[in-house]
Amino acid sequence: MNRRSFLLGSGLTTAGLISSGWGESAKAEAAPISDFGISAPPDDENPRSCRPEDPLAALMDGNKRFVAAWRQKDKATTMAARAEAMAGLWQHDCFLSADVLSTGQAPWAGILSCADSRVSPEWVFDAAPSDLFVVRSAGNTAFDDAIASMEFTVSALNTPLIMVMGHSACGAVNAARNDAPLTPLLEQLVTPIRSSLTPGEDLEAAVKGNARYTAQQLSQRSTVLAEAVNKRQLKIVASYFDIHSGTVTLL
Ligand SMILES: [Zn+2]
Numbered sequence: 001m002n003r004r005s006f007l008l009g010s011g012l013t014t015a016g017l018i019s020s021g022w023g024e025s026a027k028a029e030a031a032p033i034s035d036f037g038i039s040a041p042p043d044d045e046n047p048r049s050c051r052p053e054d055p056l057a058a059l060m061d062g063n064k065r066f067v068a069a070w071r072q073k074d075k076a077t078t079m080a081a082r083a084e085a086m087a088g089l090w091q092h093d094c095f096l097s098a099d100v101l102s103t104g105q106a107p108w109a110g111i112l113s114c115a116d117s118r119v120s121p122e123w124v125f126d127a128a129p130s131d132l133f134v135v136r137s138a139g140n141t142a143f144d145d146a147i148a149s150m151e152f153t154v155s156a157l158n159t160p161l162i163m164v165m166g167h168s169a170c171g172a173v174n175a176a177r178n179d180a181p182l183t184p185l186l187e188q189l190v191t192p193i194r195s196s197l198t199p200g201e202d203l204e205a206a207v208k209g210n211a212r213y214t215a216q217q218l219s220q221r222s223t224v225l226a227e228a229v230n231k232r233q234l235k236i237v238a239s240y241f242d243i244h245s246g247t248v249t250l251l
Contacts, residue, residue: 050094050131051108055161056237059109062125063248065089069126070246089126096130107133110153110162112214114140118243119167125248133159139172139210140164141192142217151224154234162218162225162234165248166211167241173207192217204240208251211238 052058065088072085110133111121121127121134133153135146142164153159166173175182176193196213197206215238219226228234238251 050092050096050128051106051160055108056163056235059125059161059163060248060250062127063246065091065126066124067246090128092128095128101129105130105133105157107131107153107157107159108161109133110135110150110159111165112136112140112142112146112150112162112218113165113241114138114167114170114172116167116170119165119241121165124165124241124246133157138189139170139176139193140166140214141189141210142214142221143189143192147218147222147225150218151222154228155224158233160234162215162236163239164211164215164218164237165239165241166207168204168207168243170203170207170210173210174203176210177203177206208238208240211240212251214238 069086069088073082076082076085107130109125109131111125112135113119113121115136115138119136121132121136125132133149135149137143137146150162154162172190173193175186176190177197182190192214193206193210196210198209201209215236218236219229225234225236229236240249240251241247242249
């Protein structure tokens with residue numbers, strides 16, 4: 001599929017991409033997108049897609065399955081009991097084979113989450129390969145490469161949902177609230193988090209505020225994403241993952 005058909009297939013115009021900052025100087029960088037060769041055809045022609053009718057409901061349903069298994073797992077006292085508790089996961093109606101996956105991907109949700117080792121989106125949402133397009137960094141901020149990655153999945157893969165997910169006990173957000181010395185790069189990382197903070201709030205409120213702020217930043221800083229939202233091709237939401245309960249709550 002060439003670049004033109006990729007653009008038309010995505011429902012986004014060349015003008016839209018150029019106006020979003022993919023201008024003359026960025027064209028050389030934009031070109032490789034079509035070279036990925038993984039543009040998603042319409043769902044009814046796409047054997048690589050397990051896209052649900054309501055992606056947000058599917059995410060939350062997946063989290064309910066995870067929470068149920070997670071709570072049972074803590075009660076298990078043997079390996080066999082633990083395996084039984086977790087057996088409810090990965091029971092998908094649509095689970096693509098390696099043969100199909102090797103031909104491409106059709107993720108139905110983009111997730112921007114923290115890099116925290118306890119916050120794996122595929123795990124938290126009981127998702128399978130090709131379901132989620134995931135970008136992670138400490139503090140789940142809207143850094144440039146994260147926005148560009150989301151532009152890619154929305155434009156080239158027709159992903160209809162982006163969720164920004166903060167989480168309890170986030171070390172990056174906590175660092176942003178404190179004055180402890182950081183390396184120059186860590187200081188750069190927490191700077192956007194500091195922009196989202198409100199004086200006097202606790203860590204949980206700060207995490208939630210940062211997730212909402214990041215979600216706003218995605219469409220404010222990307223014309224591609226803003227246009228997709230305006231055309232109702234894309235929904236952007238913020239959420240909060242509680243590590244103890246395993247529950248994801250929409251903000
Ligand atoms: Zn974190």
